[in-house]
Amino acid sequence: MKAEICKYPDNAPAIFSFSFDDGCYYDSTVFTIQLFEKIYKEKGVKLKGTVAQTVNFISPKLKELWQSAIEKGWYDVAGHSVTHCISYSSQTPVEEIEKDATETYKALKEMYPSQKIATFFTPGGGYDKTGGDVIAKYYLANRVAGERVNYPGKIDWYSVSSFTAKMDRDTKDFCDYIDETIKTQGWGVQMNHWITDKTEDVHHSQRKPTFIEECYYLADRVNEGLVKVVSFEEAVLYLRKAEMTTLEIEGNTIRLKSKADAFHLRDVPLTIAINSDTPLKITENGVTTTYPSQNGIVLAKIVSQGTIE
Numbered sequence: 001m002k003a004e005i006c007k008y009p010d011n012a013p014a015i016f017s018f019s020f021d022d023g024c025y026y027d028s029t030v031f032t033i034q035l036f037e038k039i040y041k042e043k044g045v046k047l048k049g050t051v052a053q054t055v056n057f058i059s060p061k062l063k064e065l066w067q068s069a070i071e072k073g074w075y076d077v078a079g080h081s082v083t084h085c086i087s088y089s090s091q092t093p094v095e096e097i098e099k100d101a102t103e104t105y106k107a108l109k110e111m112y113p114s115q116k117i118a119t120f121f122t123p124g125g126g127y128d129k130t131g132g133d134v135i136a137k138y139y140l141a142n143r144v145a146g147e148r149v150n151y152p153g154k155i156d157w158y159s160v161s162s163f164t165a166k167m168d169r170d171t172k173d174f175c176d177y178i179d180e181t182i183k184t185q186g187w188g189v190q191m192n193h194w195i196t197d198k199t200e201d202v203h204h205s206q207r208k209p210t211f212i213e214e215c216y217y218l219a220d221r222v223n224e225g226l227v228k229v230v231s232f233e234e235a236v237l238y239l240r241k242a243e244m245t246t247l248e249i250e251g252n253t254i255r256l257k258s259k260a261d262a263f264h265l266r267d268v269p270l271t272i273a274i275n276s277d278t279p280l281k282i283t284e285n286g287v288t289t290t291y292p293s294q295n296g297i298v299l300a301k302i303v304s305q306g307t308i309e
């Protein structure tokens with residue numbers, strides 16, 4: 001039997017992730033959730049983002065909004081420092097960076113117990129290897145600016161590139177980045193802050209009309225099977241586990257041999273493509289799932305070890 005670990009979840013040809021910074025834009029978040037709900041109703045496509053939160057920015061009112069958004073599956077959460085006023089670089093004593101990285105995790109985990117908080121976005125511009133080395137001790141990835149599409153196997157995990165929303169960018173600029181992601185079968189990541197009706201730029205704002213048009217454009221490409229939307233955190237969990245894992249087949253057993261020691265990755269399922277013209281029944285941890293066959297391929301989800309009936 002021939003089988004392999006798929007490059008992306010559900011064997012998607014390319015993936016796209018929305019990442020939102022700071023966590024403090026109340027109106028913009030309400031608007032985004034309403035738009036995601038509308039698109040889900042109309043197109044059947046579930047868009048999802050990762051919001052990197054600055055601990056001290058989260059008022060009780062914001063916390064309530066985020067808890068509901070997380071529960072409904074529109075967002076998951078990453079770390080973005082305690083105060084935002086810290087440079088993750090050699091300008092800051094390394095003990096202070098350590099303290100910030102760990103306190104951010106602890107505080108966000110308390111606010112959102114269901115969340116892994118496995119990824120980080122460095123606040124502000126200050127970032128270098130000193131900061132990256134600390135982040136690497138506590139998080140699986142760090143998102144920065146950079147404008148490029150990312151490619152599995154070539155990703156610097158502590159400097160994951162993203163396309164930055166800016167007021168002077170029009171719909172075409174955003175759609176072009178999605179097209180580039182699709183054309184090159186890469187991982188596109190977008191960085192957003194405020195989504196607004198205003199016309200002056202604050203914190204890399206995106207205008208509402210361009211965001212609406214972009215999201216519809218993306219949903220249509222998803223429905224054409226060209227790309228899959230996964231949150232930044234989900235993408236990191238999948239890609240990091242996949243790059244540390246090899247697949248073994250022995251008789252009827254599929255085993256994922258993983259060097260992934262990070263506890264965040266243990267329960268992450270990988271998509272396995274198995275050559276088979278007939279559906280397969282696979283049991284893992286007492287749960288049996290029947291996976292259909294399409295064009296001679298069965299796509300199964302395995303966490304560590306499955307048995308084929």
Ligand SMILES: [Zn+2]
Pocket residue numbers: 021022080084123124
């Ligand atoms: Zn920020």
